[in-house]
Amino acid sequence: MVTGASAIAQQSESGQPARPFLLVEGWFDREWVSDLYTFTMDGRLIKRLTSEPLPTNHLVTVASGLGDPYFVANASALYSLSLRHNLLMPVHAANVGVVAVAPDGRTAAFVIAADAPPGTPYVAPQRARASVSAGPPLVLRVTPVIAGSPWRPVQFTLPPQVIPTEMTFTPDGGHVLITHWPGEHTAQLLMVDLKNGASQTVLAGDDVSYYQPVFAPDGKSLLAVREDFRAGRWSIISLPWPVAGSPAVIVTSPRGVSLSKPAFLADGTRFLFQQEETLVRATLDGKSVDPLTGTLDLKDHEWLPGLVDRRRPTRAGWMPGVVIRYIARLEWRERSNHEDPALADLIVIDVQTGRRTTVPMPSGKLLAAVVVEQGDPR
Numbered sequence: 001m002v003t004g005a006s007a008i009a010q011q012s013e014s015g016q017p018a019r020p021f022l023l024v025e026g027w028f029d030r031e032w033v034s035d036l037y038t039f040t041m042d043g044r045l046i047k048r049l050t051s052e053p054l055p056t057n058h059l060v061t062v063a064s065g066l067g068d069p070y071f072v073a074n075a076s077a078l079y080s081l082s083l084r085h086n087l088l089m090p091v092h093a094a095n096v097g098v099v100a101v102a103p104d105g106r107t108a109a110f111v112i113a114a115d116a117p118p119g120t121p122y123v124a125p126q127r128a129r130a131s132v133s134a135g136p137p138l139v140l141r142v143t144p145v146i147a148g149s150p151w152r153p154v155q156f157t158l159p160p161q162v163i164p165t166e167m168t169f170t171p172d173g174g175h176v177l178i179t180h181w182p183g184e185h186t187a188q189l190l191m192v193d194l195k196n197g198a199s200q201t202v203l204a205g206d207d208v209s210y211y212q213p214v215f216a217p218d219g220k221s222l223l224a225v226r227e228d229f230r231a232g233r234w235s236i237i238s239l240p241w242p243v244a245g246s247p248a249v250i251v252t253s254p255r256g257v258s259l260s261k262p263a264f265l266a267d268g269t270r271f272l273f274q275q276e277e278t279l280v281r282a283t284l285d286g287k288s289v290d291p292l293t294g295t296l297d298l299k300d301h302e303w304l305p306g307l308v309d310r311r312r313p314t315r316a317g318w319m320p321g322v323v324i325r326y327i328a329r330l331e332w333r334e335r336s337n338h339e340d341p342a343l344a345d346l347i348v349i350d351v352q353t354g355r356r357t358t359v360p361m362p363s364g365k366l367l368a369a370v371v372v373e374q375g376d377p378r
Helices: none
Strands: 021-030 033-039 045-048 057-062 069-073 077-082 087-092 099-101 107-112 139-144 154-157 166-169 175-183 186-193 199-203 208-215 221-228 233-240 248-252 259-265 270-275 278-283 289-291 326-332 344-350 356-359 365-372
Touching (some): 057 099, 087 139, 099 166, 166 208, 221 259, 233 259, 326 365
Antiparallel strands (some): 021 033, 107 139, 139 154, 175 186, 259 270, 344 356
8 A cells, every 4th residue: 555655746866746647457458467557647658567478467555655566466476566767576476465565665564375284274365264264374474675674584473363354564664554354244453563473453343343544644643444333334433643542433424334445635634535436535523524526436346445355355455545636546337338348437536626537548457546646657
């Protein structure tokens, strides 16, 4: 996830403010194979980032401040790609679960399967808790990806039956916060210390779930979604960071109306969230809650990253935690011809004005899109 945005006008090497660009995953050039691309904000191709011999490539997260994508190739290897230096770096030569990048972009953390003795059930890192009844615990690995990282490669065994479905670094870079579903309707937030692997519960409750956490730009607070399964209500809650006291409810939805994925605006006093299919902007005191757009036409919920999927770890780690000016959404549309693979339009929303712009994309199938507002598309 893109986190920790702190400079609204980041300078490029030429001394000019960095311009936002689009990082896109889609089936455009290879049939049934996804590749990564960069585009200008008006839809002009900057660069195709992946091609043969790499197989299908799934975007999993984006490095803070750099715009560098992390992706899994054919469910068999994790890579990072430096856009500035055009450098592809293998991070892990096996399948991984959730992935997170430290606020300074120098360190990555990801979940992998443990080495299982012969005859021991294998637990895949991308499988959901509900599908795991036995087998060794999963492993959290931390590794430097850029020179200057304070970490050496290290790994810790996670508690038994913990299958992370989301993960993000804490602002100090010394811990990760993971979402874990110990029950079908209860999600908890656990914090893991990267020095010793010790874990502690941050938010939990009976028949109450906490998920989709995001840290404020100044690192002093945390937003998350709270779901009360029995009452059928969702809330956005705020918690001081480091943890002090109980969470405060900012926004509560009508019964049966879901809320999802909060994202801070760069000023740290406002945030975005999705209420059903409507993108909403609110203040941290909850006194101002305004729809930012009309209803988004999201017909195919299989690919909607804002919805919680209890079956498997999220693919939406690339969604921004801090938005400076623009946010991208995929708007699904009916097909006039069932053979047409172009199932979605790419919509860019100006979070200051609410203006929606449809960005033209090549013929094909869009799978993911994010506006990179601090980075170099070269």
